[in-house]
Amino acid sequence: MxxxxxxxxxxxxxxxxxxxxxxxxxxxxxxxxxxxxxxxxxxxxxxxxxxxxxxxxxxxxxxxxxxxxxxxxxxxxxxxxxxxxxxxxxxxxxxxxxxxxxxxxxxxxxxxxxxxxxxxxxxxxxxxxxxxxxxxxxxEEQRTVAEPVEELEEVHLDDSRSERTTRIGTLASQTVRQALALFLKETQDVFAWSHEDMPEIDPSVIVHRLNLSPSFSFVQQKKRGIEVNPEKVKAIMEISPPRTVKEVQSLTSKIAALNRFVSRAMDKCLPFFRTLKRSFEWIDECQKAFKELKVYLSAPPLLSPSMPGEELFLYLAVSSAAVSATLIREEGKVQRPMYFISRALREAEERYPQMEKLAFALVTAT
CATH class of the missing domain: 2.40.70 (Cathepsin D, subunit A; domain 1)
Known part of the structure; x- marks a missing residue:
């Protein structure tokens, strides 16, 4: 065959x-x-x-x-x-x-x-x-997705926080629904709406280490920072707008080499990847992203090296198509980036709820 x-x-x-x-x-x-x-x-x-x-x-x-x-x-x-x-x-x-x-x-x-x-x-x-x-x-694992057997109505648990809602069934009588809604409002403190509502979690659960090889050789600059390779930046800055699929692939491979220096790289490059999934067409969205990428790389960030024993911060960001993370250290009262990481969501990952996407971003970063 x-x-x-x-x-x-x-x-x-x-x-x-x-x-x-x-x-x-x-x-x-x-x-x-x-x-x-x-x-x-x-x-x-x-x-x-x-x-x-x-x-x-x-x-x-x-x-x-x-x-x-x-x-x-x-x-x-x-x-x-x-x-x-x-x-x-x-x-x-x-x-x-x-x-x-x-x-x-x-x-x-x-x-x-x-x-x-x-x-x-x-x-x-x-x-x-x-x-x-x-x-x-x-x-896909064979499973039966249970559809609601009744219509659901939305209940606001906190009038001052419009995002705090839940839903209850409508088959119960009005009296029962009102009692249930009142009960949920009175006990809303048991819901964890964000990580700030879980202050007593053991640090061993929420503290993660960045998976970097100790043998990775950093380039130390006089500015006390890690500077992007200017030749790799130049290779992108001098590229004309791609005219073929092969040229788009060449562009994305060059961007991948600078991924750790580019904040939310996958979101910035999403129009390019979409072009690869259909008959080639360099649309206005691609051209806009191409120009914005060049503007970003005209003044790329200087990455800060870490110091032994210092406390670091990990910022997570999610979108409909990608998850990203930034490792930060504080120098005085100034926060300086140490590392950027970004990954495109695939298939079922794009359908994750927002909180699961954040968790996935954390897993990706570690």
């Missing part, structure tokens, strides 16, 4: 229905299932079924034969199937995206699969032009 996507991050193996039909396998061999797959944009695709096939990989005699359980889906794709980490683990395979190669042990030495640069590029472009980017999927 050709046009196969090897995806280390896919938790399942996918077989697209057109390829399934070409194999001449009867649809009656599919085992029914109702667990959906979730794609990049949150799009759900329900399975046609599950089938287990014996797959041989490699050139004789360096071959491996394993039974692979495929989830069969009927949707648009430039690929015939996707091999995820269940199969790669079963093969004990090692992948190299740089060399477009997969290697695996066999009884007669090391077997290998080689990709084709031209075909890989054609598939990539074809997938970018599709609306339902389903080339990398994850299986």
């Amino acid at each position: 050709y046009q196969v996507l090897v995806d280390n991050e896919s938790s399942v193996d996918i077989l697209y229905y057109p390829a399934f039909q070409q194999m001449g396998i009867g649809r009656e061999q599919l085992v029914p299932t109702n667990a959906p797959l979730v794609g990049f944009g949150g799009t759900r695709v329900y399975l046609l079924g599950i089938v287990t096939l014996s797959v041989t990989v490699g050139d004789y005699p360096q071959q491996v034969t394993k039974d692979i359980t495929f989830l069969v889906v009927d949707c648009s794709s430039a690929y015939n199937d996707i091999l995820g980490h269940p199969t790669l683990n079963a093969w004990k395979a090692v992948t190299s995206t740089y060399h477009l190669m997969v290697k695996f042990p066999t009884e007669y030495g090391v077997g290998e699969l080689r990709g084709n640069q031209v075909v890989a590029r054609e598939c990539y472009i074809a997938m970018m032009e599709m609306d339902d980017h389903l080339q990398a999927m994850i299986i």
Whole structure:
């Protein structure tokens, strides 16, 4: 089989229905299932079924034969199937995206699969032009989402704090609802609306260490700070607005090299990443973000080195598409940044509640 996507991050193996039909396998061999797959944009695709096939990989005699359980889906794709980490683990395979190669042990030495640069590029472009980017999927745990059996009404617990609300059902009588609302208002102090409402939490729970390698070599400047590499800044400042997907990829890789010096880098670069997920179009939003990035880098922050034993502060920020954190130290009464970190939210992460996004930002920073 050709046009196969090897995806280390896919938790399942996918077989697209057109390829399934070409194999001449009867649809009656599919085992029914109702667990959906979730794609990049949150799009759900329900399975046609599950089938287990014996797959041989490699050139004789360096071959491996394993039974692979495929989830069969009927949707648009430039690929015939996707091999995820269940199969790669079963093969004990090692992948190299740089060399477009997969290697695996066999009884007669090391077997290998080689990709084709031209075909890989054609598939990539074809997938970018599709609306339902389903080339990398994850299986969603089968669960029943309970819908409310009654309408809910909002109750304000504190008239002076409009954000402090909850909801109660409407099937109960008016008298019961009024009594319940009154009870909730009188006991609202048991709700934790923010971290400030939890002052007695053990410091061992809320204090975290930044996961930095002790061998990381900082560049000490005369200004007593860590300065961004001017050559890397210059490389971005001299770039013209991208005209192709490849030029956008080059821009984002250059920005990634400066990530620790850029506050909320993912939010600043979001328009660029969106461009990579569709047919290339450098819209006004991209141009605005491009100019703002250059303005920011024209006077990049000077990062402050830490001192042994001093107290540090971690600031968290979240948006609809990214989480960010800034490590801060105080020098006198002045707060100075030590490190910036930012990460784009993926798929289900974008649907986290605000408090869970903050917790995720903390996990990302540590």
